[in-house]
Amino acid sequence: MTGVQGPGRGLRRSTFLRAGAAAALGAGRAGRAVGGDPARAACSAGLQVVKVRDLTGPGITTRFRMDATDLGIPVRTPDGRMLFVFGDTFEEARVGGGWWRSPVGLYSATDRLDEGITWSGAVGGQHAQQLWAYEHDNPLFSTQLPSDVLAVGGSLFLHVSVHRGWGSVLWSEIWRSDDSGAHWRHTGARFPGNAHGGLFQLLTWALGDDGFVYLYSTGYGRNGPLLLHRVRAGAVAEPAAYEPWGYRAGSWGWGNAPTPVLDGGFGELCLRRLDGRWLLVCFNAAEGRIEAFVLDRPTADLGTAYRRTLIHGTAWGQEAGPYVAQPYGGYVVPGSRLDDLHLTVSQWRTGTETGWPYRVMQFRVRGLEPR
Numbered sequence: 315m316t317g318v319q320g321p322g323r324g325l326r327r328s329t330f331l332r333a334g335a336a337a338a339l340g341a342g343r344a345g346r347a348v349g350g351d352p353a354r355a356a357c358s359a360g361l362q363v364v365k366v367r368d369l370t371g372p373g374i375t376t377r378f379r380m381d382a383t384d385l386g387i388p389v390r391t392p393d394g395r396m397l398f399v400f401g402d403t404f405e406e407a408r409v410g411g412g413w414w415r416s417p418v419g420l421y422s423a424t425d426r427l428d429e430g431i432t433w434s435g436a437v438g439g440q441h442a443q444q445l446w447a448y449e450h451d452n453p454l455f456s457t458q459l460p461s462d463v464l465a466v467g468g469s470l471f472l473h474v475s476v477h478r479g480w481g482s483v484l485w486s487e488i489w490r491s492d493d494s495g496a497h498w499r500h501t502g503a504r505f506p507g508n509a510h511g512g513l514f515q516l517l518t519w520a521l522g523d524d525g526f527v528y529l530y531s532t533g534y535g536r537n538g539p540l541l542l543h544r545v546r547a548g549a550v551a552e553p554a555a556y557e558p559w560g561y562r563a564g565s566w567g568w569g570n571a572p573t574p575v576l577d578g579g580f581g582e583l584c585l586r587r588l589d590g591r592w593l594l595v596c597f598n599a600a601e602g603r604i605e606a607f608v609l610d611r612p613t614a615d616l617g618t619a620y621r622r623t624l625i626h627g628t629a630w631g632q633e634a635g636p637y638v639a640q641p642y643g644g645y646v647v648p649g650s651r652l653d654d655l656h657l658t659v660s661q662w663r664t665g666t667e668t669g670w671p672y673r674v675m676q677f678r679v680r681g682l683e684p685r
Contacts, residue, residue: 360685361622363636366676367430369658370400372407375433378442380418381407385582386658386674389463389470390648391494395434396422398658399460399472399495400674403442409662409669415444417460417474419495427649427656431676437495445472445498446489455484462518462584464527466547470495475507475515475534483507483515483534488551501551510558510572513541518583520592521547528592528612529556532580536599539574540583542612559613566613576616582660585612586646589683593652595624595644602627604644604659608652608684620684625659625677638675640664647676652683 368374370383383403391397398420405413419437424430436442450457461473475486488503505514510531517531526544542559549555560570579600586593592609594616604625607616625644628637643660650656657679662672 360681362680363624364678366678369431369674369676371673378436379405379413380442382409382411382672384660384672384674385460385643387460387463387645388647388658389465392468393494396648397495399463401459402457407670409672414450416457417445418442419445427647461516464519466521468492471550473517481534486515503551503553505553510541513538518585520585520587530583530585530594536581537579539578540576540580541572542575582643584645588650589652591652595646597642597644604641606682622682624679653680655679655682
């Protein structure tokens, strides 16, 4: 979710809700009504997509004082649990409904994903605490939003962007935990908001077997292309060590000026290694849908890669199977396979006074693996 802006800094939430500008703020698009039989459409292109359950909301995350939240970026922790990192979070089941926090984290010990993810606890104890202390809507910035979390050895690295009003990213930075997410410290790594033309504000990363971490990135405008970088696993917290992938003098190579690897308008991203392949899931904000690319390597041509739509945007009241009103996010849950993929998908109903639903859901996708 985008930050809740205070007076004089960016777009006010009340204005946003009245306008219903979901696409502009990255919360998906209302989409078009879906014709035909949704059940048959759910199996189109060889995919079977079903909603497993809601992961947040009243009666589900009430005990953690977080009925309204989004994102839910999962990672396998060094101690064997799963940690899910959430964005702007509120106590009541409405946007702006008290005790604003971001990021926050919940743990899960679920080992049967098909039965639905359940929560075993929260970072901070009984109630979900902000992962590190800061005041929202302070004189410098409004909120900090997580992009993706990475496990390297016994450590977790979390990339976040610092917003001063929505769409105005001052900088992004990296935090580290050495105790499976219970405590976090700043690594000192900071990237300017305008780095690479503003296309390094929102990223996803995954560790390869060659010792490099590969990253796709874009901007928070939901209207930009993707860039590709890599960095040695031991240098994640060193901004100068990041190498761009670019096109120069007729060929692609590392160290060239970064060149877009896929044109379009993208939001949340998730890169993971599954079954010997690389899987990139992205929110295609320009089209209002969540897509997947199955790759042999991160430097593969995304323009010709195996590409499938997992979640289609649709109108409220028309939801069924893969058709979801105002979807965004799309993060791969640990334990997934290409032929049995589980995702966390966010949904935010804008244009209402309550801003509800504003939640995270679990979806299951079967049949994605290329044949």
